[in-house]
Amino acid sequence: MMTQKVIDVLEQAKDIIDDEFGYIEADGRVIYSSNPLSQNRINTVAIDMIKTDTDLEIFEGRTYKVYRSQTDTYVLYINNTEPHAEKLLDMLNLVVMKAKEPASAYDKKLFIKNLLYDNILPGEIYTKARELHIATGATRVVFAIYIPNAKEIKDVNIGEILTSIFPKSTKDFIIQLDNNILVFIKELKPGSNDEDAYKVARIILDTLNSELLLKAYIGIGSVVDDIKELSMSYKEAEAALKIGYIFEKDKYIVSYHKLGLGRLIYQMPTKLCEMFLEEVFKDVKLSDFDPELIQTVEMFFECNLNVSETARQLYIHRNTLVYRLDKIERMIGLDLRRFEDAIIFKMAMLVNQYLEYTKGNITF
Secondary structure, three states, X not given: OOOHHHHHHHHHHOOOOOOOEEEEEOOOEEEEEOOHHHOOOEOHHHHHHHHOOOOEEEEOXXXXXXXXXXXXXXXXXXOOOOOOHHHHHHHHHHHHHHHHOOOOHHHHHHHHHHHXXXXXXXXXXXXXXXXXXXXXXXXXXXXXXXXXXXXXXOOOOHHHHHHHHOOOOOOOEEXXXXXXXXXXXXXXXXXXXXXXXXHHHHHHHHHHHHHHOOOOEEEEOOOEOOHXXXXXXXXXXXXXXXXXXXXXXXXXXXXXXXXXXXXXXHOOOHHHHHHHHHHHHOOOOHHHOOHHHHHHHHHHHHOOOOHXXXXXXXXXXXXXXXXXXXXXXXXXXXXXXXXXXXXXXXXXXXXXXXXXXXXXXXXX
């Protein structure tokens, strides 16, 4: 059967072979010819050769040869009657057979990897996907999975673990980016949403935790319905993984659509971030705050600025908490009991985390 891949390789052969050549189906139709005028015609010589089991024929300045397999029969011809004409046809046939070989798992993974990295022209995506028998309109989502201590694990293939979690899924892709990060592309049921994607991530995380005692972080991209959008979902998953790791390290699953302030800060220039911190802290640095004070602030935010609840959670007297909040106000002029001041301080903490990451103090 003629495919676009076969046509592509024959087109490339035109640059090497000067003589006209072509590919004829078993019904006599000239499916491909290096001379466009010969294309789509019926060739009676080829029909007669197939009917009479003739393998080689020279007729009117052309050499024809029949090629048969268990699944296919076709004829190649060339406008040449020299002794080497048959060898040229055999060489062409080698190229045709190679192009007709079923796509391997490696070919599919390479295509998906190039797709994620935008290394395929948009106009070629559908064509190549069809050649590799990859559905173009399926519902999919991309997960970026980071395992900090993956290097310490021996004789364990994380890709195989993921495959075992979803044994009936034959249309998923697992691509190892480096020793610690892999990309998992999961095909979902039509109509699936972000909540369904989160449930899949939860299954992956629970399995890695329970069976291998592995700590993992998972970033989730958008659920998409077109293969062209996989690249976008991958970039979102990668961003969610990185941003979540910087700003919310206590969360092991982060969706791109729930990044909040972290996504905003991540897109800010570092110079602007430094200026913001200078305005907030003036002559003081966040590193000047002792751990107890930072813990107090974090719990105060978790308790929605509720003084009584924060004191209860920290097991301290209410007056002790008030004293600590007053101390912060004396240091930088912000009263965290006021919503506006609390927002500024929260932003400052996040900005500081981002700058620590850009300096290499928070490693990913």
